[in-house]
Amino acid sequence: MSSKEQKATKPSYIKTIKLYERCRNFIRNITIYSYRSRQDYKEIGIKERTYDDFKRIILDCIDQGFIEESFNGKEKRIRFNADMYKSSYNHLVNTYFIKSLPNNAFYYILILQILSEGDSLLRNEIEDAIYDKNYDKQLDISTSALYRAICELTDSGMLKANKVKNKIYYQLADNILDQLTTKELQELYNAVSFFRNASLLSVPGYYLTNTISQYLESQGDDCPDKNSFWQYRFCNYSKIVDDEVIYNILQAMENKKVLKISYGNTIKSTKPVPESLSTDYPYGRTYMLTAEHEVKKVEKITKIQVISPKKVIKPATSQKGKKPATRKLDLIFTFKATDDEREVTAIKHRLQNEAAWMHCTELDKEHYRYTATVQDAFALVPWIRTFHKYVSLGSDTDAVVKERLEKDKREALQKYGIIQ
């Protein structure tokens, strides 16, 4: 191939990424804060060249129609075009399909093909088989690269290793999909399609739907439509960009390890012990709850920069518990005969579902009292606001919460020009 031809076929940019973490912040930005231009990204620490590279990668891997470039004056912006009514397929998952390949990635496929008929082979037997297949091609067969590929496939659970008399034999792992009929595979596909957007981790669900779909295709069966009949409310698309971080936290929790994290703009790392995860849907945020000190520490997952599980944690011997501070919440709901009947029904329906955890007392036909003791009453302020005129604060509500809500109402009316 001439150098001219080589130049013509060589892509002008790299289409893959080595570490997801590097572009996580950028992907979140185009998903949520889609107004930002190249200059705006520079202001938040993403250099122009990096912006150009990331932009090309994203435009390349996300299907047209779901990502678009537009102009705001002279400034170009890219935005992720999401509409759950149109597509329940989260196209951001495509950013997980662009991990850089090693030079010898073909080994993965050749090894699986060689072992496809159930043979159990030694490493050197696999190597010989690859050499035979590629004799004419005169490929450089690298023993170390081949071994790495075997280890990777074993680690991924696609191969299993059996030790017999100090020798390790490799064979294909048992395949759960082989045991299912076509109808069952399609039934499973539908279920996985639902859970992939409604689970703590989405990416493995997308991997699994792809696997089932490829499996069906390899058997000559119809491949299900990737945009299924599911539709979601409050399952935030952008949550998927944090899957790798959440996965690492889950690994640490499962294996009783600590994490080494950098948080927000702080360079200094800390080593929290993750205890549980929590997702609040209206904002689509996930939090890590840690058990470092007496009081659980809540940290926003989205701002974690580096995660590296370090050492095994000794089981806690005692819970030196300082009881977390609590506040009283006392809400009075008033429904008057003059109120809109449909609105009242809707509010009462919501209360049945959303306030079932509170203690309810019927004061009279028009007034209902909902009380509870909560750890963080401020966290419930946005929820309380959604009941607008129907809710007022009872005498037991913490004075600071009361003051916050009243002040906020005054400020809102000032902004709308209703009061001075």
Added chain:
Amino acid sequence: MELFNELKNNSLQAAVKAINTIHLTNQPISKPGLEKLITNNSSPSPQEQRLINALFVADAADKNLLRPVAAKAVPIIPTVLEMKWLKEMLHDPRIDCLISASLKEKLLQAMPQAGNSEQHWQQSNWNIPIQIDKPCFSSAAYQEKFKTALEALNSKHYVYYESYDIYGNEYKGEAVPYKIEYCANTNSFNFIMWNEAKQWTFKSDFATITKLRLLPQSFDNSQLRHADDYVERLKTESEPIVLQFDAAQYNVFERCFNIFSNYDKEISRFDEDTYQLKIFARDHFDNAEIVQNILSLGSSIVVSSPQKLRQQIIAAIQESFTR
């Protein structure tokens, strides 16, 4: 196994797909065709070129065509990561609505027993814990309705339904099954159907469906396209909601973007701290939810238009102030 994994790389997966298709059809592929598949229509990178060179050879009968080096299909096996995720799914209380008991049993038996399936994940709505194992999910009647809906969607058959809403209105009739909507906030499912006669889509919470039967007559994709067009029209015919907010206020920037992140929207920046968010929602379906979201943000945002919504929000705050 790492979550962000080269085994799931697009080009590698495309090579697997090409090999298996050739194996199944016994039809070799042209070089440009293979390159298009593996590179997603761009020029091959050195790694992609190497994949092509190592895995494919010229066909003996036609040198312009390529076929796999090894004449065997590539086995498709779920990874340990997928199996672990599947195990979590099988322990989810909603699973019995989605798959048959026999399939669940079969999968559970084939599942590796090792590993902790406890996820330590709490889900909340406005910081209020959501009950994931709702009693309805384990009710046989609820599961049956759900499976009828799934069957109707898969086999494209009309359904007969009877349901009621929270206001006490009763509904019944024949309809085209369109979609199933899951609301994470309430952990509930709605069955969305297309009413052919009235040319509109409507939703019924599965909990309020009293009867659901599969009908013998089937429908084709044109019915679904009509429903799609109707849903799209709801968006284009609804006046966009324009909100203005001051990002200098504590946390408002992040909260506002996140809470409306699932809507089609346009954002513009007026000055250093003032932003305008234009939301293209479907008034018919989204109004109640959007009003709640706007109210939850309190004084952080101001509704510029539509005037009707602006007045609705002002009235709600004003009445709560004076009541």
